[in-house]
Each structure stands twice: as structure tokens, then as C-alpha cells.
Amino acid sequence: MTDRSMADPSDGAVNHASADAALGARIREYRMMRRMSLRALGEAAQASPGFLSQLERGQANASIGMLRRIGAALGLTVADLFDQNNTPGPHVVRRADRPMLHTAPGSRKSLISQRPLGHLEVYEGEFDPGASTGDDAYTHGDSQEILLVLSGAVRIELDDRAHALEAGDSIEYRSSVPHRVVNPHEAPAEVLWIISPPTPD
Template identity: 45%
Template sequence: MSDDGGEGVGGQVRRYRTARRMSQRALGAQAGVTSGFLSQLETGRANASVSTLRRLADALGVSLADLVAPGPVPSGRVVRADRRRRFSATDGMVKWFLTEPPHGHVEMYAVEIEPGGSTGPHQYRHGHAEEVILVTRGRVRVELAEEAYDLGEGDTIVFASSTPHRVANPGEDRVELVWVNSPPTPE
């Protein structure tokens, strides 16, 4: 163990963690290590195995090379259109991540819903966040508990993720949305 003052791998872990506004406890939980170990790693009093570094990199949303190559942490994170992660949901709906984990305080998706597609057959709820939907193409129906809203291009709706909700495309054309959760919630 070398006391590098946190300027090596541990320093990079700390820089990425603080740039993502993550606590040691949150990062440790995602990577499967203790916050005490992270504290020692970040201050150069402990070393990490390659498998642990891979888990830390995954939890931080960076590559292993980002952790082992010293240097500044970029202040912005770019997600290139041709490299968006795709999440195929059920019932004719596809999401593309516009933000990469860790998200910080916001999570964004580009969503396409085929004719007759939806978020599922039933309303669902999750977490304690706000959701915003912006319709960029077509028309969509948003069900919130006992209420329903028909939205067209340019329309937005804001609601609590804890409210039972369902989004559906009752039309004959594909719908495109931008969907935001703040803060990110588990689905």
C-alpha cells in the first residue's frame, strides 16, 4: 500500500464520485464494497483488485481506463446519439437513455411507442420523484390514477412517479417522447 495522497486510482475514484455527487456509501452499495474501504482507497491507504475496480467503474458510469489514467474529470458527460443504450420495453415501447448512470439528479429517455403500444397493460408507480413527458411526435394518452390526458406534439405533463400511471399510443402512427425522471427512480 502506498500513501499516494489519493492521486492515483483512489484519487480518480474520488474525483469521479464527487463529480457524480455520490456519497461513499452510495458508491459502495452499487459496487459491492464498504464505505470504509472506499475511504481508504481514495486516500491511498488501500489498493483494489481489478474486479473491484471494474465494479467501481461500472457504478460510476466510466471505463476501467478512466479510473487508472490520472487526469481531470470532465465537467460534462456526452451521450452520442449513435451510442445511446437501448432498452426494449414490453408492449411496443422502446427507450433510449439520453443520460448515463450515475445520473445525479436527472434521468432522461427518448421513447418511441408503436401504434397500440404502451408502458404495459396496467398502471404502475415507483419511487418518489417527478416525471415530465414531452411529446415530440404524434399523440399519446397519459393515465394518472382515475384521470386521462390526451397530449399532442409539444405538449408536456408533469406528475409524481408515486401516482399510478400508464402511457399509451391509441393512434395509428408512432409516438416519440422525451421522458424525464428527477431524481432517477427504480422502475
């Protein structure tokens, strides 16, 4: 009678090979999604195209340091590379499922961009009549930031200079410049913030 409690010594090797293949496949999918060649990824990650080709086919192992460089070149973390829930390709985020951020009274801010998109952040903001991002202007890092008005109209204050924007208007500035958004009108307003690279909010 076979003792089923005894593990097959080959199971560990099979599981390890399967994990290597899955990791390699994810790296390849992320690389293809970003339209990077093996040579381009190799130059960014300080690795040979031949090694990366083997890694993507599950025929080679990479050190943590190498995975960090590969991840950085793809705009990912090492954790992103191993996270099977973060599969490459289109990610649908329903409006009701957007993560909401705490904002000032009368305004709402939700995160649209999702990990592992690491090169930019996109936020949608809604302002009731008279609402704003807060009483004081704020800064966050030193990234490129674009504010696009989707509907209604707002006033953005940059370094004590005010700019009136209507639907379809946009403005570009550095996130290190003190800024504040106000809706001084009697109709609600909706805006979009695009920030690259992401900064602590």
C-alpha cells in the same frame, strides 16, 4: 549489474501520491461542474473548506465516510469518484449507443442520462401506432416526473384520469401515481421522461 526484478521502495509512495492527486482533481472537476464553492461542498459534506482544498490538491487523505459524504453532496457514489472512465465534463451518447430497456410490444425505451449524473434520469420512448407502456398502469418510487411529447401524440392515464398530449405538450406528476402511456393514433410518437431523483424503474 542491477537487478531489475527488485522493486524500488519509493514506487508505492509515488503511485499512492499520484492516485491521491487524481482523486482530488476529479473531486474538484465535479465540484466546478456543479458550480459549488468549497464552502458549499464543505457544509454539505461536513468538512472544512481548508481540508477540501488540500484534498483536491492531493495533499490530504479522506476516510471512506468522508468520501461518501463528498460523493453524496456531488450526486455521486464513492465508486464514481474513483472511476477514471467517468471523467467530468460533456459526455456524448450516440443514439445507437443508448442502453435499451425492455418494454411492451411496439414500444422502445432508451436511457439518455449516463452515470455519474445522479440527480435525475432522462429516458426517450418511441411508440408505434396502438402501442403503450403495457396493459397495466405502473408506479416506481415517489419522484417528480415530467413527460414531454417530442413528436406525434399520446394519451397518459394518471389514476384513471386520461390526458391527451400532442407534440410540445408536457405533464408533471409523481412517479408514485399509477400511470400508463398509450399511442392510440395511426402515426408513431416519441416522448421524453425526466425523473428526479432517479427511481428503480
